[in-house]
Amino acid sequence: MAASATSHLLKRLARSLGRGTDALEDARRELRWMKQALHSPPKGIKPDAKSLEEMVERRVRNEPIQYILGSVPFGTRLELACRRPVLIPRPETEDWALKLASVLRAQASPARPLRILDLCTGTGCIPLLLCAELPPGSVRATGVDISEAAVQLSAENARINGIAVSGGPGLAPAKNDKQENTFTPVLADLMDPDFVNRAGLEPPYDVITSNPPYIPLTEYEALDSSVRDWEDPRALLGDPVSSSPAAPSVPDAHLNKGLAFYHRIAALVRGHGLLAPDGWLALEVGDGQAEEVGEIVRRGTALRAVATWEDPYGKRRAVVARREGVCEEPSHY
Amino acid sequence: MFRSISRLGFHATRQINFSRQLHIARVLLAQAQRQAGSTSKALDAPIVQYVKRKVEERQKLQSELSDEALSDEDIQRVRKIRELEPLQDAWTEWNRAKESLEETSALLNDPDPTMRSMAEEEYAALTENMNQLVENTFPSLLIPPSQTAHLSAIIELRAGVGGSESALFVGDLVRMYTRAAQSMGWDVSVISSNVLESGGIKDAIMEVKGKGAYDALRWESGVHRVQRVPATEASGRVHTSTVGVMVLPLTEEAESSADDDLFKMSDVKLEVMRARGAGGQHVNKTESAVRLTHIPTGITVSMQDERSQHQNRRRAFQILRARLMDRKLSQEVLERRDMRRSLVRSADRSEKIRTYNYAQDRVTDHRIGLSVKNLNMVMDGDGLQDFMRALQERHQEEMLEEVLSEQ
Numbered sequence: 001m002a003a004s005a006t007s008h009l010l011k012r013l014a015r016s017l018g019r020g021t022d023a024l025e026d027a028r029r030e031l032r033w034m035k036q037a038l039h040s041p042p043k044g045i046k047p048d049a050k051s052l053e054e055m056v057e058r059r060v061r062n063e064p065i066q067y068i069l070g071s072v073p074f075g076t077r078l079e080l081a082c083r084r085p086v087l088i089p090r091p092e093t094e095d096w097a098l099k100l101a102s103v104l105r106a107q108a109s110p111a112r113p114l115r116i117l118d119l120c121t122g123t124g125c126i127p128l129l130l131c132a133e134l135p136p137g138s139v140r141a142t143g144v145d146i147s148e149a150a151v152q153l154s155a156e157n158a159r160i161n162g163i164a165v166s167g168g169p170g171l172a173p174a175k176n177d178k179q180e181n182t183f184t185p186v187l188a189d190l191m192d193p194d195f196v197n198r199a200g201l202e203p204p205y206d207v208i209t210s211n212p213p214y215i216p217l218t219e220y221e222a223l224d225s226s227v228r229d230w231e232d233p234r235a236l237l238g239d240p241v242s243s244s245p246a247a248p249s250v251p252d253a254h255l256n257k258g259l260a261f262y263h264r265i266a267a268l269v270r271g272h273g274l275l276a277p278d279g280w281l282a283l284e285v286g287d288g289q290a291e292e293v294g295e296i297v298r299r300g301t302a303l304r305a306v307a308t309w310e311d312p313y314g315k316r317r318a319v320v321a322r323r324e325g326v327c328e329e330p331s332h333y
Numbered sequence: 334m335f336r337s338i339s340r341l342g343f344h345a346t347r348q349i350n351f352s353r354q355l356h357i358a359r360v361l362l363a364q365a366q367r368q369a370g371s372t373s374k375a376l377d378a379p380i381v382q383y384v385k386r387k388v389e390e391r392q393k394l395q396s397e398l399s400d401e402a403l404s405d406e407d408i409q410r411v412r413k414i415r416e417l418e419p420l421q422d423a424w425t426e427w428n429r430a431k432e433s434l435e436e437t438s439a440l441l442n443d444p445d446p447t448m449r450s451m452a453e454e455e456y457a458a459l460t461e462n463m464n465q466l467v468e469n470t471f472p473s474l475l476i477p478p479s480q481t482a483h484l485s486a487i488i489e490l491r492a493g494v495g496g497s498e499s500a501l502f503v504g505d506l507v508r509m510y511t512r513a514a515q516s517m518g519w520d521v522s523v524i525s526s527n528v529l530e531s532g533g534i535k536d537a538i539m540e541v542k543g544k545g546a547y548d549a550l551r552w553e554s555g556v557h558r559v560q561r562v563p564a565t566e567a568s569g570r571v572h573t574s575t576v577g578v579m580v581l582p583l584t585e586e587a588e589s590s591a592d593d594d595l596f597k598m599s600d601v602k603l604e605v606m607r608a609r610g611a612g613g614q615h616v617n618k619t620e621s622a623v624r625l626t627h628i629p630t631g632i633t634v635s636m637q638d639e640r641s642q643h644q645n646r647r648r649a650f651q652i653l654r655a656r657l658m659d660r661k662l663s664q665e666v667l668e669r670r671d672m673r674r675s676l677v678r679s680a681d682r683s684e685k686i687r688t689y690n691y692a693q694d695r696v697t698d699h700r701i702g703l704s705v706k707n708l709n710m711v712m713d714g715d716g717l718q719d720f721m722r723a724l725q726e727r728h729q730e731e732m733l734e735e736v737l738s739e740q
Contacts (some may be wrong), residue, residue, distance in 0.1 A: 018541055024530070028528060029637070063559065066619070072641070073641040073643070074643075074645060076642065087614070089619070090614065091620070091641065092613050094641065098643070143351060173688060182351075211614075215614055223615060224616070226617055231617065233627045236614050282626060284613065285617065287610075287611035287612060287613065288612055312603075312642065313609045313612050315611075315612050317612075317613065322356070331598070331599075
């Protein structure tokens with residue numbers, strides 16, 4: 001492409017990204033990523049855009065760069081396909097999931113594989129990261145989501161990254177080869193009273209992870225359009241939109257604070273023996289929610305050792321709990 | 334070859350009976366040595382003296398070995414003796430060649446023309462053999478093997494004096510190193526760069542992966558000067574600009590952030606470059622820039638060109654490790670120099686090492702006084718090999734001087 005055409009795209013992109021001195025630098029970087037995605041995309045992931053112009057036009061309309069590129073690098077080795085409207089994996093999630101992998105590494109072994117359940121799995125980023133980071137044969141992960149698009153994408157992501165897909169809708173169970181980690185995608189509604197049966201879960205699990213929707217309705221309206229207009233509200237909104245009969249009982253003090261899913265998860269852990277006695281519960285939380293989510297876990301479950309882990313930007317981002325023992329944040333991964 | 338030497342040797346011993354001829358032979362040998370300057374130099378070169386001393390040392394060790402059970406000291410001696418064995422072999426070969434040479438020179442004036450021409454041929458071959466020993470075999474046995482031979486390299490380039498013209502030259506050098514690395518069969522990539530709106534590159538970091546990359550490229554560190562008429566210069570005046578180049582040793586580690594012998598994780602401060610507001614689900618912007626600070630040395634590394642924070646972090650740790658490794662290596666050189674007052678020349682990074690003169694179509698390396706015509710060939714990477722080779726040779730010579738100065 002002629003230099004003048006590229007520089008036109010660069011200017012257009014920079015203007016749309018903001019006014020700061022960073023805008024040009026950001027634009028140049030994004031343009032480079034677009035070229036990379038067009039000419040040498042990660043294996044098995046092709047962006048749906050056909051040209052640089054098309055990509056820039058979409059970006060100018062504030063479409064998230066990850067949907068345009070079609071992929072997100074995640075953890076130390078994953079490349080995840082990323083498509084509207086499935087929630088884009090965030091760096092904060094990558095950070096705590098890597099930390100979790102590093103604390104689980106000590107107990108993960110093919111002799112006794114860890115059974116991992118991820119609720120609201122989206123692209124599958126959390127269970128797939130654990131599959132990729134932990135030794136071969138030491139993980140049997142299940143990822144559940146309410147969205148068909150998410151369930152399909154998570155299965156696709158497992159395959160792209162060479163992780164065996166087992167069971168799931170219309171799929172034969174994978175060979176029970178001890179030498180590989182497996183991922184099972186499941187379509188189910190967490191709020192369904194009969195969730196455990198409908199999802200075909202087989203408790204107990206050694207690790208339960210979740211990045212549930214946690215944005216309060218009031219904040220949702222104020223989100224940047226790149227989030228609000230492009231990503232699935234079902235992955236973001238932590239307050240039930242209508243008072244559906246299936247909605248969990250949320251105490252008045254927690255209404256409209258984006259905490260409904262934490263109450264539901266706590267109830268599942270307590271009521272259904274979902275978590276093994278020495279198991280781990282790790283939940284991502286929104287800005288300012290760590291305290292309350294810690295309380296929900298402490299009161300609603302038998303887990304007594306509760307810690308909050310910070311993200312790289314200084315926010316308390318994950319609540320990690322066990323029945324007893326230590327679940328402090330590792331100093332690095 | 335050995336067979337022919339012994340045959341001539343036999344002839345020579347027969348002739349020793351004639352004392353007059355012996356005398357002539359000596360004169361001739363002296364003449365021959367004067368003619369073949371390198372051989373005469375070779376015969377009493379410091380390296381020959383040094384090898385001789387080492388071999389004598391070995392013999393002494395052998396004589397000190399006790400006959401019965403080996404003591405701890407003996408085990409040390411045996412090890413040393415075994416270490417010096419290749420040198421002993423080379424020394425034996427040297428002496429054999431030297432003897433033969435003396436014998437052969439006696440025949441250079443032989444009345445029999447067949448004998449004479451045989452002697453001449455033999456003489457040349459022996460001289461060649463001895464030169465080989467002095468120039469290659471001895472040094473390769475004496476110079477300690479490079480500790481960095483297996484390392485890949487990081488090249489950091491930074492525009493210096495000369496504004497945008499200097500930035501343009503950074504671009505030219507990035508291309509030069511890319512081409513040179515490719516023709517060496519190394520994997521090369523630009524892992525970070527600051528491209529200027531006006532064209533050119535303010536700074537760049539390149540990664541050159543392959544065995545021997547660091548050893549070959551390390552002498553590129555220093556200030557590179559370019560003299561040319563900038564494309565933007567209407568008046569056609571020649572400008573002088575500079576680019577700073579720093580080549581660092583790259584070690585591959587399985588885990589990017591685990592403790593290793595270069596640094597402790599607790600000494601590294603890791604920062605993310607921008608605030609993200611509420612972050613998490615609220616924000617889907619890619620803000621992945623990271624900055625590392627190694628507190629004991631104050632070295633900081635920022636990285637933001639990759640898409641994920643983890644990738645930027647891995648890159649940043651890679652560069653931190655390279656800088657610390659570079660520090661460690663320079664420190665070791667300094668210590669060695671202090672210890673032995675060696676002749677190693679300073680590796681001052683602010684030193685102007687090379688000039689690229691476009692008007693005169695010439696590249697000059699000031700350290701070795703090497704000039705290469707055909708600047709384009711250098712900029713295309715091929716001509717750079719000549720400099721890389723010459724600089725590596727210079728390094729070998731310096732290492733040898735250092736060994737020889739050892740008492």
